[in-house]
Amino acid sequence: MKAKISALMDGELGQHETGAALAALRDEGEARAAWRRYNLIGDSMRAMPMLSEGFAARVAARIAQEPTVLAPARRQRPFAQAPVWALSAAASLAAVMLVGWLAFAPQDEPQLAKAAPQSAPAAEIAQVAPPDTANDYLLAHQGYSPRNSLQGIAPYVRTVSTNTLGARR
Amino acid sequence: MMRGFGLALAFCSGLCAAQPQPQAADGMALLRRIYQATEKLSYTGTFVYQQGERSETSRITRRTGPGGDIERVEVLDGIPREIVRTRDTVRCYLPESQIVKVERRVDQRAFPGVLPAQIADLAQNYTVTRGESRRIAGHDCEAVVLTPKDELRYGYKLWADAGSGMLLKARTVDRKGNIIEQFTFAEFTIGNVPRDRVRASHAAQRWRIEDAAVAPADLARAGWSVNAELPGFRKVTEVTRKLGESRPVGQMVYSDGMAAVSVFIEPMAGRSEAVRPGPSSLGAFQIYTREVANHIVTVVGEAPAASVQRIASQVEYRRPQQ
Numbered sequence: 001m002k003a004k005i006s007a008l009m010d011g012e013l014g015q016h017e018t019g020a021a022l023a024a025l026r027d028e029g030e031a032r033a034a035w036r037r038y039n040l041i042g043d044s045m046r047a048m049p050m051l052s053e054g055f056a057a058r059v060a061a062r063i064a065q066e067p068t069v070l071a072p073a074r075r076q077r078p079f080a081q082a083p084v085w086a087l088s089a090a091a092s093l094a095a096v097m098l099v100g101w102l103a104f105a106p107q108d109e110p111q112l113a114k115a116a117p118q119s120a121p122a123a124e125i126a127q128v129a130p131p132d133t134a135n136d137y138l139l140a141h142q143g144y145s146p147r148n149s150l151q152g153i154a155p156y157v158r159t160v161s162t163n164t165l166g167a168r169r
Numbered sequence: 170m171m172r173g174f175g176l177a178l179a180f181c182s183g184l185c186a187a188q189p190q191p192q193a194a195d196g197m198a199l200l201r202r203i204y205q206a207t208e209k210l211s212y213t214g215t216f217v218y219q220q221g222e223r224s225e226t227s228r229i230t231r232r233t234g235p236g237g238d239i240e241r242v243e244v245l246d247g248i249p250r251e252i253v254r255t256r257d258t259v260r261c262y263l264p265e266s267q268i269v270k271v272e273r274r275v276d277q278r279a280f281p282g283v284l285p286a287q288i289a290d291l292a293q294n295y296t297v298t299r300g301e302s303r304r305i306a307g308h309d310c311e312a313v314v315l316t317p318k319d320e321l322r323y324g325y326k327l328w329a330d331a332g333s334g335m336l337l338k339a340r341t342v343d344r345k346g347n348i349i350e351q352f353t354f355a356e357f358t359i360g361n362v363p364r365d366r367v368r369a370s371h372a373a374q375r376w377r378i379e380d381a382a383v384a385p386a387d388l389a390r391a392g393w394s395v396n397a398e399l400p401g402f403r404k405v406t407e408v409t410r411k412l413g414e415s416r417p418v419g420q421m422v423y424s425d426g427m428a429a430v431s432v433f434i435e436p437m438a439g440r441s442e443a444v445r446p447g448p449s450s451l452g453a454f455q456i457y458t459r460e461v462a463n464h465i466v467t468v469v470g471e472a473p474a475a476s477v478q479r480i481a482s483q484v485e486y487r488r489p490q491q
Contacts, residue, residue: 130449132442136412137469141431144422149283156252
């Protein structure tokens with residue numbers, strides 16, 4: 001399972017395996033411990049500030065103590081009423097998700113910080129993924145770039161400078 | 170301004186006193202020297218290309234001589250690849266996928282030669298000034314700064330070896346001064362390159378050859394036009410060609426003397442891959458994809474996203490009159 005958790009963190013698991021790995025993470029145990037340890041290793045390699053020990057457990061405990069805030073009930077038809085067990089399951093899932101989110105927040109921050117300047121200009125429109133054969137376009141374009149007369153063929157390195165090339169075929 | 174220029178000149182003459190070459194009087198003269206050096210010199214060197222978080226080292230060799238000029242670049246980091254250019258052909262070797270991409274020039278213009286029109290465009294769209302001298306790869310370098318006159322293009326800073334005029338560092342910056350990409354030589358040696366140093370290292374006999382089959386074209390006659398061209402950008406060429414294995418496309422290239430934007434037009438029919446309309450980017454290039462009259466228009470450029478999008482939005486098809 002440890003290998004699965006490691007693969008999950010790297011985003012290398014298929015849909016089915018991801019489901020199984022997440023199910024294993026739901027319970028306190030070997031998988032959860034591995035998940036925490038691997039994230040800790042990752043964080044320390046990225047020189048992330050560490051949260052104090054047991055932070056996630058303390059947040060979970062505090063949430064457990066807080067009174068449940070209920071939204072004003074919508075008028076519901078009787079048969080739409082969810083069974084009590086479902087609500088409690090939803091509540092505990094919500095708690096797990098909150099804890100999870102809090103625990104990962106420091107890891108997410110630098111990515112957000114990086115993304116921010118790019119999304120800052122007002123005129124910016126959401127980007128799509130580049131065309132699958134983008135490198136073909138870049139290579140075709142490069143031959144006519146005025147940069148060639150300034151740098152010879154050095155600018156050609158940028159046209160095929162992605163790891164999508166080669167992996168594509 | 171004048172004082173700064175005077176200071177730079179004084180600083181430079183101090184640094185370069187030992188150099189017998191004539192001192193470039195201003196930015197434009199230095200730029201001309203760089204173009205000439207790029208065309209005339211034989212050299213071997215190693216440079217680093219930086220873009221975003223990517224940083225790749227490449228080895229470049231150029232040999233000029235009676236047998237024709239040959240230039241070869243080999244990327245040393247990551248996926249191996251090699252590009253060899255002879256007088257009229259560029260071959261890109263991709264050993265992992267065992268493909269050679271071949272592109273032959275159709276115009277007679279020498280590569281990498283610069284055209285007078287290119288210099289004129291450049292002077293019209295950029296303010297060219299001298300920058301501060303500095304030392305790069307063990308050589309005293311003189312700098313030239315190209316400041317764009319509007320927000321449709323990037324700015325550039327170039328450093329050239331004071332002795333030879335060879336470009337040793339090139340930086341592209343956006344309006345806010347963020348670095349878009351940068352080439353920096355770590356070391357280089359001028360002169361005397363043996364012929365085998367510019368030969369491709371791959372025999373590539375059983376590799377698949379993807380010939381671009383470039384041919385001159387008149388896309389306007391076929392009904393295609395860029396309605397209102399982007400200020401400062403002029404159409405420099407239009408061809409038909411193949412992309413990748415077999416897709417035939419039309420290509421129009423617009424340039425402002427320093428940056429270029431290509432407009433690719435290809436029929437929608439028979440396309441296997443997904444089309445994602447909208448802006449995207451790959452490395453330092455901005456891309457904009459849209460559909461026009463059952464064709465896919467893909468605009469690719471070394472220019473800000475807004476410029477690429479503006480060109481894309483002006484691409485138009487009108488049924489040609491018989």
